[in-house]
Amino acid sequence: MGYYDEIDQNNRVERKKNSLLKPVLSSLISGVLGGAVVYGALTYLPFQDHNKASNETEHAAVSQNTNDQEASVNVAKISNQGDIAEIAEKLSPAIVGISNLQQQRTDWFGSRQGSSSEEVESGSGTGIIFKKSGNDVFIVTNNHVIEGASSLEVTLSNGDKEKAEVVGADSLTDLAVIKINNNSVNTVAEFGDSDNIRVGDQVIAIGNPLGSDLSRTVTEGIISGVNRTVTITTSEGDWALDVIQTDAAINPGNSGGPLINMDGKVIGVSSMKISQEGVEGLGFAIPSNDVVKAINQLMEKGKIDRPFLGVALLNVSELPEYFLRDTLNLPSDVKEGAVVGRVQANSPADQAGLQEKDVIVALDGQSIHNTSELRKYLYSEKKSGDSVKVKLYRDGKEKTVTVTLSSQDLSQT
Numbered sequence: 001m002g003y004y005d006e007i008d009q010n011n012r013v014e015r016k017k018n019s020l021l022k023p024v025l026s027s028l029i030s031g032v033l034g035g036a037v038v039y040g041a042l043t044y045l046p047f048q049d050h051n052k053a054s055n056e057t058e059h060a061a062v063s064q065n066t067n068d069q070e071a072s073v074n075v076a077k078i079s080n081q082g083d084i085a086e087i088a089e090k091l092s093p094a095i096v097g098i099s100n101l102q103q104q105r106t107d108w109f110g111s112r113q114g115s116s117s118e119e120v121e122s123g124s125g126t127g128i129i130f131k132k133s134g135n136d137v138f139i140v141t142n143n144h145v146i147e148g149a150s151s152l153e154v155t156l157s158n159g160d161k162e163k164a165e166v167v168g169a170d171s172l173t174d175l176a177v178i179k180i181n182n183n184s185v186n187t188v189a190e191f192g193d194s195d196n197i198r199v200g201d202q203v204i205a206i207g208n209p210l211g212s213d214l215s216r217t218v219t220e221g222i223i224s225g226v227n228r229t230v231t232i233t234t235s236e237g238d239w240a241l242d243v244i245q246t247d248a249a250i251n252p253g254n255s256g257g258p259l260i261n262m263d264g265k266v267i268g269v270s271s272m273k274i275s276q277e278g279v280e281g282l283g284f285a286i287p288s289n290d291v292v293k294a295i296n297q298l299m300e301k302g303k304i305d306r307p308f309l310g311v312a313l314l315n316v317s318e319l320p321e322y323f324l325r326d327t328l329n330l331p332s333d334v335k336e337g338a339v340v341g342r343v344q345a346n347s348p349a350d351q352a353g354l355q356e357k358d359v360i361v362a363l364d365g366q367s368i369h370n371t372s373e374l375r376k377y378l379y380s381e382k383k384s385g386d387s388v389k390v391k392l393y394r395d396g397k398e399k400t401v402t403v404t405l406s407s408q409d410l411s412q413t
Contacts, residue, residue: 073132074187078264084204087264088218093187094129095257097155097208097215098145098164098178119150126207126257127154127178128189128266130295137185140295141256142271143169143176147235154180157216168298171234172379174241174271175291177298189258192265194244194287199223202262203246205270205283207254221248221283230284231372232272237313238372243284244268250283259285266291307382307405310347313338313371316359328357329396336369337361337393352403355394362391378405 076090102122125145131138139154146152152164162180169176201223208215225245232241246259250273259268268285297304316324316337324330328339340358343350360368364381368374382388384407391400 073185075190076187076264077190082202082262084218084220087204087260087262088206088216090187090264091189091206091258091260092216093157093185094189095157095206095216096127096129096139098125098127098139098141098256099153099155100124100146100149101151101153102148103150122148124208124253125255126253126270128256128258128269129185130188130191130266132185132188135181135183137180137182138167138299139164139178139180140269140291141176141178142269143171143174145256146176146178147171152178154178155215156182156185158184160184168302168304170294170298170304171236172239172241172375173290173294173304174232174234174286175269175294175298177295189266190264191288191292192261192263192267194267194289197223197226197244197261197267199226203248203267204260205246205248205250205254205257205285206260207250207257207270217254219249221246224282228284230272237375238370240372240376241271241284242287242290243271244287246283246285248283250285305384305407306379307384307386308348308407309378309403309405310344310349311340311354312342313360313374314341315339315370317370328359328393330359330393331396334359334361334393338368338371338374340392348403348406352390352401354390354392354401354403357394359393360390361393364389365391 076094078086078090080086099121100123101119103117104120105117123145125141127139127141127145129137129139146166146169152166154162154164156162160182162182164178164180167177167179199222203221203223205219205221206216208217223244224247228243228245229240230243232239244259244267246268248259250270252273254270255272257270258266259270261267265288267288269288269291270283270285272284273282294304316330316335316339319328319339324334325332338360340349340354340356340360343354343356360374362368363374363377366377368377378388382405384405387402387404389400389402391398393399
């Protein structure tokens with residue numbers, strides 16, 4: 001499943017990678033090589049100086065109640081709980097449109113000698129102003145809204161357009177923080193506590209469906225489900241994303257916009273919509289408590305720290321039966337797990353003796369059914385310096401290996 005607003009479960013975007021396990025693995029290892037568990041993708045490649053921008057930023061942590069704003073900045077608050085019109089009116093100045101601009105080459109008469117290049121809008125989304133420091137205005141949005149951009153343009157509620165720079169971005173959480181310079185912004189949104197939401201709670205979503213022509217569209221709905229997990233495909237591999245489910249309409253362009261409770265507080269960041277034949281569109285938002293944690297790291301470091309293992313992985317379930325039987329020699333009852341397609345030299349996995357074609361089936365006694373679960377366990381339960389017991393099958397024989405995880409700077413990969 002991809003990250004973008006409207007998702008077809010049968011439409012998986014994969015990236016081809018070279019593999020030593022040719023020819024079978026060469027077509028299956030795609031999409032799992034980029035994460036910090038693996039080799040560390042250049043998540044911020046389009047913005048080479050993102051670390052510099054981050055270091056020059058005032059690194060104040062984002063508080064749940066946004067009490068650290070300047071006196072001249074208003075935190076959007078409402079006087080009448082449940083008044084949707086007032087909520088929309090008060091929050092609107094803190095909602096922005098974001099245009100993802102990318103270079104497009106035009107070859108005149110089929111000749112590169114006569115070609116020209118210009119920036120065109122490749123996509124658009126929504127963002128939430130959550131902090132202002134001096135004239136620096138900080139905005140949270142989805143990573144997929146800004147990914148691949150050569151530059152970003154932000155449209156404020158008053159119509160002003162500003163160029164933006166990336167403070168930090170993370171593919172797996174699908175979150176990014178960008179910054180503009182503007183002295184007219186005087187309203188920021190306030191985050192609520194997503195742990196306190198209940199199924200049936202009324203919510204509204206504000207965003208820019210189909211681009212700027214329908215900016216700040218307000219839709220109403222309820223919380224349809226909490227503690228949901230959806231598996232998505234990112235530039236860093238498959239990931240199990242924790243989300244809030246809502247029936248409030250989330251359409252292309254809404255990504256990065258707020259899901260707001262009846263107190264006027266942001267309890268989620270709209271991220272995706274699943275739509276397929278015979279199924280009404282299901283909207284999902286990233287819980288605000290997860291958003292705040294990610295923002296704090298992105299503001300401070302420009303990235304989210306995760307433990308590093310040093311392997312390329314693919315799912316056992318994606319391999320043909322003959323390969324499982326003849327090449328991996330797996331027992332007939334082993335149908336799930338994560339296959340090691342490559343081991344990075346001098347990585348924690350290499351130092352612990354992990355090998356290509358090892359099949360990982362458990363970490364610290366917890367069953368691992370696929371690559372997404374492996375990443376989720378390591379990133380949620382472990383940190384750099386921790387040890388993890390890896391249960392695996394090698395040439396049909398069960399083994400347990402202890403790996404000491406390390407950290408890795410993605411920009412150095």
